[in-house]
Amino acid sequence: RTKIAQLYADAEEFGGQVVTVAGWVRSIRDMKNFGFVTLNDGSCFRDLQIVMNRDDLANYDEIAHQNVSAALIATGTVKLTPDAPQPFELAATQIVVEGASAPDYPLQKKRATPEFLRTQQHLRPRTNLFRAVFRIRSVAAAAIHTFFQDRGFVYVNTPIITANDAEGAGEMFHVTTIDPANPPRTEAGAIDYREDFFGKKASLTVSGQLNAENFALAFGDVYTFGPTFRAENSNTARHAAEFWMIEPEIAFADLSDDMDLAEAMLKYVIRRVMDTCTDELAMLARFVDKGLLERLEHVASSPFVRITYTDAIAILEQAVEAGHHFDYPVSWGIDLQTEHERFLTEEHFRQPTFVTDYPAAIKAFYMRLNEGGKTVAAMDCLVPGIGEIIGGSQREERLDVLEARIAELKMDAQEYSHYLDLRRYGSCRHAGFGLGFERLVMYLTGVSNIRDVIPHPRTVGNVEF
Numbered sequence: 001r002t003k004i005a006q007l008y009a010d011a012e013e014f015g016g017q018v019v020t021v022a023g024w025v026r027s028i029r030d031m032k033n034f035g036f037v038t039l040n041d042g043s044c045f046r047d048l049q050i051v052m053n054r055d056d057l058a059n060y061d062e063i064a065h066q067n068v069s070a071a072l073i074a075t076g077t078v079k080l081t082p083d084a085p086q087p088f089e090l091a092a093t094q095i096v097v098e099g100a101s102a103p104d105y106p107l108q109k110k111r112a113t114p115e116f117l118r119t120q121q122h123l124r125p126r127t128n129l130f131r132a133v134f135r136i137r138s139v140a141a142a143a144i145h146t147f148f149q150d151r152g153f154v155y156v157n158t159p160i161i162t163a164n165d166a167e168g169a170g171e172m173f174h175v176t177t178i179d180p181a182n183p184p185r186t187e188a189g190a191i192d193y194r195e196d197f198f199g200k201k202a203s204l205t206v207s208g209q210l211n212a213e214n215f216a217l218a219f220g221d222v223y224t225f226g227p228t229f230r231a232e233n234s235n236t237a238r239h240a241a242e243f244w245m246i247e248p249e250i251a252f253a254d255l256s257d258d259m260d261l262a263e264a265m266l267k268y269v270i271r272r273v274m275d276t277c278t279d280e281l282a283m284l285a286r287f288v289d290k291g292l293l294e295r296l297e298h299v300a301s302s303p304f305v306r307i308t309y310t311d312a313i314a315i316l317e318q319a320v321e322a323g324h325h326f327d328y329p330v331s332w333g334i335d336l337q338t339e340h341e342r343f344l345t346e347e348h349f350r351q352p353t354f355v356t357d358y359p360a361a362i363k364a365f366y367m368r369l370n371e372g373g374k375t376v377a378a379m380d381c382l383v384p385g386i387g388e389i390i391g392g393s394q395r396e397e398r399l400d401v402l403e404a405r406i407a408e409l410k411m412d413a414q415e416y417s418h419y420l421d422l423r424r425y426g427s428c429r430h431a432g433f434g435l436g437f438e439r440l441v442m443y444l445t446g447v448s449n450i451r452d453v454i455p456h457p458r459t460v461g462n463v464e465f
């Protein structure tokens, strides 16, 4: 069996040869004595044009009456067609129907909206849009592994089930075997999680960071790449309940090393996708986001901006003075909202922008306290079109400072005893970040809703198939 991708890669080589391909019908045209079938087998973005002649094909009528999306296996001779739009076609000598498609196939030729396609999760991978998005997703994932592996990073699989809330945001999905109709109770009447499967309350992880830090303090440079879960009740175009995160962690490194790594990684992945997915990007640039190719090229080749949170607030305040309206009022201490992030990166700098040194009060417990104690060594990377794509920081490596912070936030120090131990036995400066993989795929494709870059999205009120 030959893949259509192989035919396009080596058309000259295949010219005149007999090959067999298997795929799904995109369209059929019947001209009575001859006809055309376009077939896609998923191996590449392009379709194969099959020519069939009534004289050469015993079951010509059976094939001519197939519906869109029927599964066919076709054998024939590859004919080079230098004067036609496609470089070759297949002159069929045999076509077998592997599985017919019913006439009510919901994705007929006309362009369907992404909203409608979300109701067809099982069929939408057969459309141009989703074939482009999900190949890019796959190529980007491989590029991320290559980037880190080439630099000697160790890939760590951090646990999905965990007992701690790394981000302290209280947005966890609980994992339990307790029967809600009949839970064990403590004497005070609360649910007794000591009777639960793990002997205490367990949840799905919101981040692999704390476990990655653990490995960074043994392997030096590590990364995780896995699913994370957040029960955020925000029904937006950028939030999913289940999403994938890439979290590198580097030892003997500070915040500036961390930003260098993030910038190098983003540029590497963009380049790799631009080099590998030319057909897919061309389609997306035509139908989804006109400026896509220019933007990717620009980002891959120019330095990212780096400014402090305090300077960012000053820029936003100046914008307000100049008459710009934000729904959420700007003042030092606020958590930057999407509208602020997008203003900075889309209108002010027009470039991916690192904002650093946020107020300690709005950031997680593990971030390293800056001199003066008001801010932490945090960084968010903001990109045009999306806002925050990366969140990272230098970690608090000083035991006394970390213990004081845990106490201040009234966290259970017992739950973090191993994490604190790492500060007792050979602590060192270290830093890391989390890249939201879906947000990266949105950025790479120009697709504006996170639901359209996840094969089977899980969002508030939606867990289908």
Ligand code: 4AD
Pocket (backbone or CB within 6 Å): 166, 167, 206, 207, 208, 209, 230, 232, 238, 239, 240, 241, 243, 245, 247, 248, 388, 389, 390, 391, 392, 393, 432, 433, 434, 435, 436, 437, 438, 439
């Ligand atoms: O900024 P966050 O919360 O950072 C962390 O979890 C750190 N522990 C990372 C680290 O330093 N190792 O999340 C990191 C990124 C965000 O910038 C965003 O891209 C993505 O994860 N993200 C989401 N993506 C989709 N849906 C959600 N609900 C997301 N929440 C965060």
Ligand code: MG
Pocket (backbone or CB within 6 Å): 380, 388, 390, 391
């Ligand atoms: Mg964040």
